[in-house]
Amino acid sequence: MFNDALKEVTGLLDRRFLLNIFFPCLVFCGLLMVVGVIGAGEDLLKIAAAWIKQDLGVQVLQVVGFLSIITVFSGIIDSQLPAIIRFYEGYSLLPRLATTGKDFHKKRLQQLGKEEAKYYGYLQSYYPSHYQPEQVMPTQFGNILKNSERYPSDRYGLNAVVIWSRLYHLFPDRFIQIIAEAKGSVDFMLVISTLSGIFALISGGYLLIVKASGWLFLLCFWGGLAVAWLAYRGALASAVLYAQQIKTGFDLYRHELFKQMHLKLPHNLKDEKEQWKKVDQFLYQNLPLLPDYTSAEAASSDNQKNEKL
């Protein structure tokens, strides 16, 4: 059973790695090679013809070498995925850029907040509460995720940052799969956006240095940036779905954490907020404010009573 579960998990990981990281990296490196050849004034067709004429063994070695390089590069990109996400959230931007982005979104949030009834649905997905302008992030992507981060705190008084990593392990497999798919979609778009942006900068710089055709430069530089921007826009739509799943996770499964920690389920929202505050203080600051543990049986019976109530 464990083997089957493990196989499924690794299968999912392999598929995710191939689709979200490896193929975009393959296209990225392939395009860079093509630009390198054309920029150097070589005839791509002649080079392809010369390659085809090579011995099969040499061809196989070259393909294996190329794929190995792509795999290593994909591994690096995969390991940097959290950094990429943080960058698009606006955390690693230069201070000046961060301020500019925040200014724009604060202003926009204020304008939308004035007509809250009209834009309620949009505000619920795309921004943190307009009563908390200090929570606004420099990018739209960051604001969507910030919205999902603030949601459990605003609704239930729990600290999402502290609770999430514990709660994640209590989700049912099916729900984890749904979240992983939503996250995979975000990752895919952000990887494409990142690689397209890097492609625009590297190919643009290279073509300027080798003094290649101006049209080719424009195609690579503007084309790369345009794809990067479009992929980023795609990531926004995926991020809304992902954020929705995170909020759903907190709504449906937060009480599982109380059960797992052998704590009584709260009777009402006020109690729940108080209890989450204590749990947060215990987990985050090591303040021993937790109520008494309940035994497994007592917790179960109490919890059943609470559920009936």
Next chain:
Amino acid sequence: MSTDTPTDTNTDNEEDKTIPDRWTAKLSLSHWLAIVAIPVGIMGALYLFWQEDKTRVDVCVYVPAHDLPAYHQIQDSDLAPKRYASRSVPSGILKKSQRIVGRYTLTSLPNGKPLTNSQLGVKVQPNCLMDTVAVSLPATPAMTFGGNLKAGDTVSITFASPATKEGVSPTPTLFSDILVLDVKAVPQTNTFTSVIVIALPKTSAEEFVTHLASTTTLVGRNLSGKENNCIAKDP
């Protein structure tokens, strides 16, 4: 926020709570990206165009001065020079007019586009295609010598009628020194059909058509080594 590790950096200072009224608040980072990328792209491209112009070595390439029909013998007047930067000359094209004039087109060619070897037939004598019409014949593998017949070959075409009821075989009709303009494989539903395109003297056209419908067509090639007067020798 990533799946495993949500991130949060609350900054509760006063400045963060104020609504900005700076002019920069009107533009998002996407706008700023566009504002930077568009001029950088334009400046980079202008620099490269300037460099290209500075180091430009022009090459003169002869291209059709007007649209040319298929099986048209190219004259000097059909060509016009066109200048290309040496690095942007397409590979495999015919640049010099000497290598083009006198040859005939194998397909219709648009004006202004450089010519390649595969678009042109062999060089023929100036008068050879005068007063001729291009006629295409459906060909069997036997008529194309199993695929060995090619453009520029000279053949004789014989029409043999079947014997009459009295057992008398009519004299075959021979058209000799016929220039093969092209041999093409035309795709059909499941197979290819060969077509031979020949340059037929206008004077023989009527007689040729009369025999074509009701007789067996034989294509022959002289093996004596006698050269065709029509094919011009390339210097």
